[in-house]
Amino acid sequence: MTIAEKILAKASAKKKVLPNEIVMARVNVAMSHENADVVLRSFRDIGVKRVWDNERIVILFDHRIPADSERTAATHQRLRKFVKEQRIKHFYDQKEGICHQILAEFGHDLPGEVLVGTDSHTTTHGAFGTFATGIGATEMAGVWATGELWLRVPESIKINVIGKFKPFVTAKDLILYIIGKIGAEGANYQSVEFHGKAITKMSIASRMVLSNLSMEMGAKVAFVPPDEITMAYLKKRTERDFQVALPDKDAGYIKEMTIDISDLDSQVACPHSVDNVKKVSEIAGKKIDQALIGSCTNGRLEDLAVAAKILEHKTVHPDTRLLIIPASRSIYLDALKNGYLEILVRAGGLDLNPGCGPCLGAHQGLLAPGEVCLATTNRNFKGRMGSPEAFVYLASPGTVAASAIKGEIAEPC
Amino acid sequence: MLIAGKVYKFGDNINTDVIYPGKYLSITADRNEMAKHCFEAVYPEFMQKAKPGDIIVAGKNFGSGSSREQAATCLKYFGISAVVAETFARIFYRNAINLGLPVIIAPGISKKIRHHDDIEINLENGIIKKMRSGEVIEAKKLPDFILEIILHGGLIPYLKKKLDIPYN
Numbered sequence: 001m002t003i004a005e006k007i008l009a010k011a012s013a014k015k016k017v018l019p020n021e022i023v024m025a026r027v028n029v030a031m032s033h034e035n036a037d038v039v040l041r042s043f044r045d046i047g048v049k050r051v052w053d054n055e056r057i058v059i060l061f062d063h064r065i066p067a068d069s070e071r072t073a074a075t076h077q078r079l080r081k082f083v084k085e086q087r088i089k090h091f092y093d094q095k096e097g098i099c100h101q102i103l104a105e106f107g108h109d110l111p112g113e114v115l116v117g118t119d120s121h122t123t124t125h126g127a128f129g130t131f132a133t134g135i136g137a138t139e140m141a142g143v144w145a146t147g148e149l150w151l152r153v154p155e156s157i158k159i160n161v162i163g164k165f166k167p168f169v170t171a172k173d174l175i176l177y178i179i180g181k182i183g184a185e186g187a188n189y190q191s192v193e194f195h196g197k198a199i200t201k202m203s204i205a206s207r208m209v210l211s212n213l214s215m216e217m218g219a220k221v222a223f224v225p226p227d228e229i230t231m232a233y234l235k236k237r238t239e240r241d242f243q244v245a246l247p248d249k250d251a252g253y254i255k256e257m258t259i260d261i262s263d264l265d266s267q268v269a270c271p272h273s274v275d276n277v278k279k280v281s282e283i284a285g286k287k288i289d290q291a292l293i294g295s296c297t298n299g300r301l302e303d304l305a306v307a308a309k310i311l312e313h314k315t316v317h318p319d320t321r322l323l324i325i326p327a328s329r330s331i332y333l334d335a336l337k338n339g340y341l342e343i344l345v346r347a348g349g350l351d352l353n354p355g356c357g358p359c360l361g362a363h364q365g366l367l368a369p370g371e372v373c374l375a376t377t378n379r380n381f382k383g384r385m386g387s388p389e390a391f392v393y394l395a396s397p398g399t400v401a402a403s404a405i406k407g408e409i410a411e412p413c
Numbered sequence: 414m415l416i417a418g419k420v421y422k423f424g425d426n427i428n429t430d431v432i433y434p435g436k437y438l439s440i441t442a443d444r445n446e447m448a449k450h451c452f453e454a455v456y457p458e459f460m461q462k463a464k465p466g467d468i469i470v471a472g473k474n475f476g477s478g479s480s481r482e483q484a485a486t487c488l489k490y491f492g493i494s495a496v497v498a499e500t501f502a503r504i505f506y507r508n509a510i511n512l513g514l515p516v517i518i519a520p521g522i523s524k525k526i527r528h529h530d531d532i533e534i535n536l537e538n539g540i541i542k543k544m545r546s547g548e549v550i551e552a553k554k555l556p557d558f559i560l561e562i563i564l565h566g567g568l569i570p571y572l573k574k575k576l577d578i579p580y581n
Binding site for chain 1: 426430434436438454473474479481482503507511556576578579
């Protein structure tokens with residue numbers, strides 16, 4: 001069996017499952033951010049008085065923090081009350097940061113488990129060998145009530161990654177390259193497994209970039225098989241027992257591909273879809289009004305480190321606005337301690353609080369008609385970050401930092 | 414269950430930011446208010462030209478992107494009676510089913526059906542009929558488990574029955 005099949009077999013108490021089979025799976029962790037308010041409405045509609053397990057539900061705020069409106073403030077207030085009423089054990093108020101980072105930091109991402117979240121980028125947690133997938137609010141209400149949900153067993157794709165990155169080429173460039181090759185629905189409903197020597201050498205942060213953006217080729221789940229690096233990360237964060245699921249030697253994949261990253265160049269996803277991928281060199285010179293480094297995709301310490309390295313003793317172009325959004329409080333503190341934030345702010349960056357920021361067009365740094373933004377985020381859909389007449393390009397933190405200096409899309413150096 | 418209606422047509426890769434803009438995600442409870450913003454930013458004409466009862470027919474990867482349930486809710490509460498697409502992105506597909514909005518996968522449908530055609534869908538067997546010509550298109554039959562949820566009107570009524578909770 002593949003990783004996905006093994007975890008779903010265990011979660012549905014079966015010896016074996018096959019792709020396309022629909023199973024009722026027990027959930028280990030159920031995460032919701034502000035849209036827990038939508039879940040709550042459906043939960044009340046079901047009519048169950050108590051949640052199935054107050055230790056397995058995680059609620060947090062990251063999409064619109066601090067509250068951008070009275071309506072959001074009321075949502076936050078309602079949810080804080082619900083958390084108290086149901087004695088939800090794991091609640092992270094607005095101070096902690098983005099769900100896909102803080103779940104990892106607080107030890108909720110465990111190999112071999114089923115984690116569902118009312119957020120499409122829940123695939124991120126597959127970086128720890130967790131069967132992690134995004135679901136809707138109504139079915140989350142069902143999970144709150146019963147602790148289980150229906151899942152179709154996905155087919156699996158195996159991607160072997162070999163070779164060594166050139167300087168400034170990163171996991172972001174690799175995954176954009178893969179999405180460009182496979183297409184926006186090339187892995188729809190499917191499980192992606194990342195294997196190979198290049199993956200085993202990657203940091204946890206880089207692995208999370210791969211799993212996070214696999215959503216943009218439609219993936220249901222995106223695994224990095226757990227190894228020593230995973231165990232070292234988890235050791236400090238959890239005392240819970242878990243069982244690692246690794247694929248069998250005879251596991252069945254519907255597609256296998258091998259990518260040698262040695263010659264890979266920096267990539268950029270052009271408007272208005274994530275699979276519209278070009279080399280940075282093909283689009284270099286495009287003027288940018290806003291540059292954004294952060295988000296659940298690229299707001300981690302190694303991302304801020306490379307940005308700081310490029311922007312040290314430099315100045316952001318006068319016609320470009322640079323936004324910095326660390327993914328969590330812990331990363332924010334580390335970036336302060338290491339001096340990265342000072343470098344970035346001295347260079348002209350505007351530092352925002354950890355959170356989703358303008359990525360989803362809710363608040364903080366939206367775009368006017370005709371404006372161009374180069375961001376390390378994960379979506380460049382029309383109207384995603386403000387005006388439907390604006391243009392969003394996606395690239396690595398290094399590319400965004402170098403471009404912010406020149407005021408136009410440029411190769412990192 | 415038969416669903417009949419006029420077709421409102423879209424192309425490929427209609428994502429959930431297009432269906433329901435992120436700036437309205439702070440609307441969490443009032444479903445009729447969500448229904449006022451369908452396709453607002455990119456296809457503002459939809460709100461004027463589409464009618465309750467219409468059936469959306471789209472190309473590949475309908476509902477890609479964010480997990481926002483509002484994208485399915487706004488269509489349901491606007492009165493869209495079903496969505497037929499070549500393929501769906503998985504979370505939108507699940508959301509629609511769980512809200513009791515029928516979603517039908519019909520490979521090749523974009524070329525066979527035009528904007529404003531009158532069609533009838535048989536949910537049980539997946540047959541789509543063009544009313545004027547009588548032409549029949551075979552879509553993918555819904556798995557029994559999913560059909561059952563839709564016929565119950567969504568996951569909530571389905572769960573209420575399963576958990577034996579009385580209707581209010």
